[in-house]
């Protein structure tokens with residue numbers, strides 16, 4: 232089965248991050264991508280700009296894609312503001328597939344990509360929604376101080392589960408040296424700590440969060456359960472970090 236995955240994400244023309252990285256990851260996992268840009272972005276060494284997509288076009292693109300066949304999963308990347316969020320939600324309101332929500336508000340270099348608040352993301356919670364915050368985003372979603380240990384990550388993942396997400400993956404890629412590396416997956420009544428090794432990466436290999444969430448959506452769309460889907464998506468990202476290819 233080829234999962235058909237809707238990607239709602241910002242377009243970054245070089246494909247290091249954002250929509251083009253998402254498309255590459257979904258295709259590499261054997262899925263078909265439906266790529267709807269929520270914003271145009273320019274992210275260079277000295278240049279940065281974001282222009283949100285027109286909500287009407289966003290709704291039309293999602294609706295048109297659904298007219299040609301079912302979606303098996305949805306990945307939410309950058310959503311620049313409340314109007315794009317409300318429009319995309321409305322265009323998907325009768326869809327019951329898994330949503331993977333990557334609550335990315337800043338680029339890895341710290342530039343602001345979205346005006347959404349933690350409250351907006353918490354309002355996306357549901358039993359078939361898997362949210363993938365990094366440590367900083369998890370603390371932000373919960374209104375807590377910075378998370379610095381695997382135990383903090385575990386506690387945050389469980390607290391976000393309590394807020395109504397079907398599953399929560401807190402990505403520990405930025406845990407301090409000496410903490411080891413671990414991602415934590417919490418879902419109904421079960422928390423799994425997935426340890427990993429720190430990989431050296433050339434600076435141009437960005438978009439790991441985008442690729443993880445998109446590979447995860449492809450796996451969930453194929454019917455894989457959350458834990459196996461997360462393991463497959465982590466392998467995808469490891470391969471990307473090692474080789475620079477999806």
Ligand SMILES: Cc1ncc(CO)c(N)n1
Nearest residue numbers: 241243248249309338339
């Ligand atoms: C469009 C886009 N999405 C996500 C990220 C996060 O890396 C980024 N820098 N740009």
